Amino acid sequence: MSEMNNMTAAESAATKAAVMNQVPGPDVEGQSPLHHADFAGLAKRGMQEGGIHLRELALLGHLTLRCDSSNHEQVACVAAILGVSLPLTPLTSAEKGAYSIRWMSPDEWLILVPGLEAFSIESQFRDAMPGHYSLVNSSGGSTVLMLSGDNAVELLKKSTTVDWHLSEFPVGKVVSTLFAKSTATIRRTGDQCFELVIRRSFADYIWLWIQDASLEYGLVIKA
Amino acid sequence: MLHIYCPHCAEYREEEEFHCAGQAHIARPLDPEACSDEEWGEYLFFRKNPRGLHHELWVHAAGCRKFFNLTRDTQSYEIKEVYMIGEQPSVVAGSVQQTTASGAKS
Amino acid sequence: MQKYSGFGLFKHSLTHHENWQRVWRNPAPKKKYDVIIIGGGGHGLATAYYLAKEHGITNVAVLEKGHLGGGNACRNTTIVRSNYLWDESAALYEHSMQLWEGLSQELNYNVMFSQRGVYHTCHTLQDMRTNERLVAANCLQGIDNEMVDAEQLQKEIPTMDCSKNARYPIMGASVQRRAGNARHDAVAWGYARAADALGVDLIQNCEVIDMEINDGKITGVKTKQYGMIKADRVGCVVAGNSGVLAKMAGFELPVESHPLQALVSEPIKPFLDTVVMSNHVHGYMSQSDKGDLVIGAGIDGWVGYGQRGSYGIIEHTIQAIVEMFPCTSRVRMNRQWGGIVDACPDASPIISETPIKNLFFNCGWGTGGFKGTPGSGNLFAHTLADGKPHPIAEPFSIKRFHTGALIDEHGAAGVAH
C-alpha cells in the first residue's frame, strides 16, 4: 500500500485502519447536499421576515467516534486532541471554539470540526488514541441545518415526537430522532435555535418538508 | 402507541423510534453443529408467545441504535421494566407484582 | 332447520316475525364427545360442520370461551382469494375457494360471497416481477389470475390514481377475478346454524383452562364453567390464542400473536367496486355493501393480545390509501379495531398433528384466515376424523419447521392477505 498518500506514519501500525485526506485542493468546489437549492440566492431573493429561519452549515468535517466511555485513557486522549471533553452523560453535547461533540449513543459521539481540519484531527486520533475504537469520517454523508425563529419549536413539534419544552430540552441537549420520515440529530443551541444534522440522501426531502411545514409561519433563508 | 424508556438514552421516546426484535433471551446455540434439526428448528422458529408477561428484545433504531430488553404485559401492554442486554428480568411470570399506572421503571 | 328464502321472509312478515326459530340451540355440554373443537370462530364452526356432514361424526362439541364468531371472524376485512404462489398454498386456498362458491346455498345462509375481484397493485419493477411470477404459477395451478397494465387498471378502477405523478406510480396489477369479499359474521353464523342442525353442540361461554393428558395422549379438557369434558380427539382452532392453548399442552408453537388493525370510513356512495391491495405502499381497501370503505393495516411488530395496535399503523395505512386514492382525503374515518393474528414465520398456516396424541392444531393463518375458513374447516375435519392429515393439509405440518420445508409466502405475497 505504498501509494496511499496522506497516510500518517504511525497509522497502520497503531490502529491498522486506513485514513485518507478526502478533501481535494481549493480549486475543486465541494457541493453540499443542498448545493442545488441555492441558499445564497434564496437569502437574497426570498422572504426576509418570518417565523422560521434556516441556514445550511455546509461542508463541515463530520467525524464519528466510537470508543469506550469507561476507558479513562481514551477519554483523556479525546480531551487532549479536541481541547474539550467527551460528553459522557446521555443526550448532552460539548463545544469549544469551532469543535463540538454530540453524544450519540453510549459508545458513539459525533464531532463537528471545520471541513479542512477533519483529516488532521483524524490523523491525531490515529497517532494518539489508545485501545479499541473507531473513527469514521462521514463529512460527505450529512449536512447541518441551523433552524431558529419564533416558530422553530412549532416546526420541530410538527416534525418530531420529542418534547421540546425548555424544562425537558435545555440548551445543549442533543437527540437523534425521527424527523418526518427521515432522521436527524438535533441539538438546541439557544432558546429558539437548533442545529440539525441530517443525512445527505434525505436532504432534499427534509428541505421540501421544512418549506411545506413552514408555510403558515414564513420561511427566511439565511446565507 | 407504546411509550418506551430507552435505558441507554435514559428517557422515554415514542414507539416509532424503536423496533421490536422479538422474544428476548434466545441464545444462539454455542455449537450449532451439535444441534439436531429439531433443536435448530426450535431455536429458529418456536416461541413462548405468552398472554401476559413477556420479555422482549428492542432496539432504539432511530435513536442510539442500541438493543435492550423489556418486560411487557401482552394483554394490557403495560411495560413493567426495562433492562440491559446480558441482564435478567426481575419481573417474571408468577412473581408478586403490583399493577401500577406509572408505566415502566427506569 | 328452518329453511330461509324470500318467500319465508314474506310469510313471516304476516306474523310480525314472531315465529322465527332459534338459529342454534344453547345446549349444556355432555360428559363426553367423540371430538371436541376448541374455538367457536369461523374455522372451528366450519370444522364442526364438515365433521358432521362429510364424516358423519356428530357427537361433537365446539367450546367457545365467549360468543360464536366473536374473535377474528368478526374483525377481518373479509377478503377471499386463492392466488397464492407455492403449489401447496395454492392447492389449499383454491380448495377453500371452491367451497366458497356455492357456500350460501349449501348452508342456506347468504354469506354474501361476492366475486368482485381482488387486485394487487405493482409499484416497482420488483413488484411486477413478483406478480408476474404469481400469475404464471397460478395459471398452471388452474387458478385464475391475470396481469393488467396501468391504463387498463385506470379503466377498471376509475377512482384510483394510476398516473405517473404518484411517489410510487402504479405500473400494473395482478387481478384474480373470482376473488372478492364475503360477509364475515354470516360465515360464522351460517356454519354454526348448519352444524347445530346436524347435531353439533355449540357451547358458548365455555373457556378451556386445562387439558387432561395421560401418557402423551389427550383425553379431555377442563373448562372454567363446566369442569372436565372428555373427548377422544381434540382439535384446537383458536387463532391468536393458540400459544396459550399450546402452553396448556406443554409445547411451544412456531407462532406469534400480533395485533392486526383495520378501519372503516363513514358510509359513502359507491366509490370502489372491487378489492385493491398494495404490498408496496402497505394498504388495502374495499367498499362494503353498506358503503363503508373497509381498510386494512399492517401488523404491529410485537406480541399483543389486547385487540389494539399502535396508532402509527393507522396513520401509515391511511397515507397509503390516500396515495392511491387521493379523492379519499376528505372522506372521514369512522372506526378502527384490532384482532389478534397468529402468524407463522413462513406466512402459511399449521394444520397438524402435535406432540400430544389425539390433539390437533389448526392455527397460524396470520392475516389469511378468513379466506381459508371453508378449506381450513374441511381439511381439519378430515384430519380429526382420520387422525391423520388430508393430503392437501400434509405440507402444513408443524414438522416443516424442523426439516426446513417451509412454504414461504412472504416473498410472493409481500404482506400477505
Next chain:
Amino acid sequence: MTQRNRLTSGGRIDRSTSLTFTYNGKSYQGYKGDTLASAMLANGIDVVARSFKYSRPRGIVAAGAEEPNAVLQLGATEATQVPNVRATQQELFDGLVSSATNGWPSVDTDVMGMIGKLGGKMMPPGFYYKTFMFPESSWETYESMIRKAAGMGRAPRETDPDTYDSINQHCDVMVVGAGPAGLAAALTAARGGARVIIADEQNELGGSLLNSVALLDGKPAADWVHDVVQELGTFEDVTLLPRSTVNGYHDHNFLTIHERQTDHLADSAPAKMVRQRMHRVRAKWVVLATGAHERPLVYANNDVPGCMITGAVSAYINRYGVVPGNDLVVMTTNDYGYQAALDWADAGRNVVAIVDTRSVANGDRVEAARQRGINVITGSAVIEVQGSKRVTGVSVAALNSSGTQIVGSVTKLKADTVATSGGWSPVIHLSCHTGSRPVWSDSVVGFLPGPTVQRQLTAGGINGQYETAIALQEGLDAGQQALVKLGLAVVNVILPKTKALHVAAPMSLFHIPHLKPTSQAPKQFVDYQTDVTAAGIEIACREGFEAIEHVKRYTAMGFGTDQGKLGNINGMAVAAKALNKTIPETGTTVFRPNYTPIAFGAIIGRHCGALFEPERYTAMHKWHVEQGALFEDVGQWKRPWYFPKAGETMQQTLNRECLAVRNSVGILDASTLGKIDIQGKDAREFLGRVYSNAWAKLAVGKCRYGLMCGEDGMVFDDGVTACLGENHFLMTTTTGGAAHVYEWLEIYHQTEWPELEVYFNTVTDHWSTATITGPNSRKLLAELTESDVTNDDFRFMDWKQITVAGVPARVFRISFTGELSFEINVQANYGMYVWEKLIEAGKKYDLTPYGTETMHILRAEKGFIIAGQDTDGSVHPYDLGMGWCVSNQKPFSYIGKRGMNRSDCTRENRKQLVGLKTKDPKQVIPEGSAAVLNPNAPKPLSIEGHISSSYWSESLGHSIAMGFIKGGLDKMGDTVYYPMADGTVIEAEICSPIFFDPKGERQNV
C-alpha cells in the same frame, strides 16, 4: 326568508352578522355563532334525512356529537365536497352549501319512502342473510342494487385543495372536555404549575354551561367560563384547544386530538392555513371530563321529525336563540327533563305537558314547573307519536309502577315537538378505547368508566354527576390529584357558588310499552341511523343472538357514524328485557376510536403527495435528471433506470447502453449501494461469522465477494467487502438491504458476541460511487489520474487510494459486468465534480451513462445474481450454484451453516438456479414464467421452477434467462417448457447461467 323559530334576543349568536347558506339548493339565513343545525331549525326545516333502511323522514334530534340524523353533504365545489357532516357540529359560515344525502327525487318527497313502507315488513334484522340466494348467480345483481341504495354522502371526484398536518404535544395534564369539571380541573392544574392541554369539541370552551341558564356566583355561567378561560390563557404552559375533539385514547396515555382550524370559515382553508390538525399528545395524566349524553326514550314513531332529546331543546333555546317548535310535550324519567319545558316556557311558547314516567315527582325542577303552571302528568308516558314529516300529536297513557305495562286509557294531545329524556349516559368512550371495560351503575342508570392501567382521572358527568356544583368540585379534586401525582404542590381554587337543587331519583326506564306487542306496534326506534327498532332487537334475541355483540352485529345497532351514542344503552336494555336479564348481564358496550369521524387528510397530515415518502438522491441526481434519465424506485432511492435518447424505444436504449459497455466504456452511478465501515481487531472474525465464505486471509488492499445468509441458511444479501487496513473493512450491501444488514450486524454484536472488538458505522451517504466499465475504462481512468492503473500494478479485486480529477478517491477494481471495471469512490461532496470530469474526459471514448436496467442485463449475461430478484428467501448458496462461496473449513459455525444443512435443505431435487436458452433465440421468456416438463398435461401442473431474470442480450444476439429448475444443476441440456397466458409455449434448454465470456477473461485484462 324569515327565521320563524328564532327568538329576538338571547343566545350566544351574533345577530349583527347574518350569514347565508343553502340547503338542498334553497337559500337561508342564519347568524354567526349558529351551527348548521341551529340555523336549519331557526328556519323551520324539519326533514334533514331519509333513513337508511326504511327511508323514513328524519329530523334533528340532538345538538352535538350524538346526533344520528342530521348528516349532510357539504361543499360548494367538487373538490371541497365533504360527505356525512353532522349539522349539529358544523358551524355556519357565509356561503355554506349543504344537502341531504339520501332521498330521491328529494328528501321531502322520496320514492324510496314508499318502498320502505311497503317492504319494511320484509326487512327484519338479518333479512339479507335469509334471502337473495336463489338462483346462485343472483346475489351479485341484488348486491349492486343494494350498494347503490346504501351509503350516505359521496366522496369528491377531485383532489383535495387543502393541507393538513399533525403536531406532537407533551403535557403533564390533558383535560378532555371544557365543561364545569374540565375547566375546574384545568384551572387547578395550571395554577399548580403543570403543563396543561384542555380540548373541547365545541367552538368555545364552556361545555354544558354554554347551554345552561344556571347562575354561578349569581351571574350567568358564561361569565365564569369567560373568566376562567381568560386566566388559563395567561399561563405559558397551558394550551387551549377549542374546536378540538379528543378522538382516541391509546396505550400509555397517548391521545389524538382532531382540531378543525378553518372549517368554520369556509369550505376550503384560506391561503397558508391548515384546514385541520391532529395533535398527537403524550400526557403524564389524563382528566376525562367528557360529560354525558342524554338518552331519548324508545316509543312508537319516535323518529318523526320534532322528536328530540330535552337537553338539545334547551341548548337550541339558550345557546342559539332558537325554539324548534311551538307546542312541546316533554316525556322524562328524571328531573333534568323538566329543564327543557322551563326553557321553552321562558321563550314564550306553549308547553302542552310534561309526562313523567315516575309515579311520584318532587324534585326542585319539578316543583318549578308546577309553579309555572305547566301540566305535569306523572306515572305516564307518551306511547306513540302522530305525524309523518312533523309531529302533530302524541298519545299519552298511564303506566304501571315499573313502566312495563300501560294501565290506563289513552289521551291524545296536540303537539309539534316531543322532547324526551331517559336519563344520561356518561361519555365513557375514551376510557373504553384503551381496553378498559365499563361498569354498570344502577344508581346512575348507566355505565361508568371501568378499571384501567392508564394514568387516568375522571370528573363530572362521566362519573354520573350531573349537578354543576358537584362537577366543579370533582374537577377541582381531579386537578389536585394530578398535581399530587406529578409531585407538584397542591393549590386550591375557590369554586363559584351555585344553587343546590334537590334532584329526585331517576326511573330506570328505556323502552315505553305500547298497547300492541312490540312486534306489532308502530316502529319504536332504538338506533335511528341504522334503523334498528325494539322489535328488531327482540327478533334477534328470539333467534338466539343473545350475546350483546351478536345483537349489535345482527341488527347493525351502533354501527352508524354516531356509533350508537344515543341508542346503544337503550338497545341493551331492550335486549336485556327480551332475554330476561339485567343490562350488565347482557354485556358491556365497547367503544373504539374515533369518538367522532376524522377526515383521512387530517390523519395523514403532510405525508401525502410529494411528501408521502422520502425520495433519496445521490450526489449526481441533478445530472441524471438533466440528461433525461428515467428512474427506478429501489427502496426509497431514485436510481437512473435508463437514459433514453430522442426517438429511442426502451429496448433500443438498452441495446445501445449494453453495447457501449461491451465495446468501449459506460458509467453507472452506484452510490446507492449500502456501505458499512467496520473497524476493530475482531472485524475479520466477525466477517467470517456473517458471510458464508472465508475472510481470514483477505489481504489489505484486496476485495472479496460474500453471501450473507440467515440462520435458516437462506441467502438474504450479498456484496463486496474490501480490506482497507488490517483491522479495517468496507462492506457493501444491496441498495435495498442496507438498513437490514446494518441492524443484522449490530444485533449479533450487541446480543451474541459483545466480546468481539469491532465497530460498525454506516457510510452509505458519505461516499459517492461512479463505476466506469468496459474495455476502455482503464484508459479513461488514466486520463484523470497520475497513478499507475495498469494491470500489473492494479489487479482485478484490488483497491487503491489514488487521486481522480484531483480528488482523493478509493478505487475498487471489481466488476459486476464482467468487463474491466473501476468503481471510483469519493467523498460525496465531490461526487458531482468527479462525475462531470469523467463525462468530459470520456467523450473521446463515447462514454455512455447507463442505468439499472442495463446493469441488470450485463450482470445476467455473466450469471451474477441480484439478491432479492434471483433469491426469494427460500434458496441457499448451493441452490444458487454458489457453493464456491461457502467455506465449511471455518472454525466458527457461521450464520447459515447449520440452517443450510437441515434435512430439507440437503435433499434431492431442490430448485436450483440455472441458465435458460430459448429454442427460438429471439424469444425472451417473460420474467416470472413458470416451467413445466409437459405443457400438455392437465392442470394443476407441477411447477418445476420460475424465471427470475430474463433479457434480450444485444451483445450475444439472443435472449438470456436465469431461473430455477428442480434439480436443475444436474439437468444441463434438458428442455423445459414455459406456457404463456395466450396459450403459446416457450421452449428452453437448461444451460450454465454464464452466457458471456465464460472464462472471465475480460475483467482481468
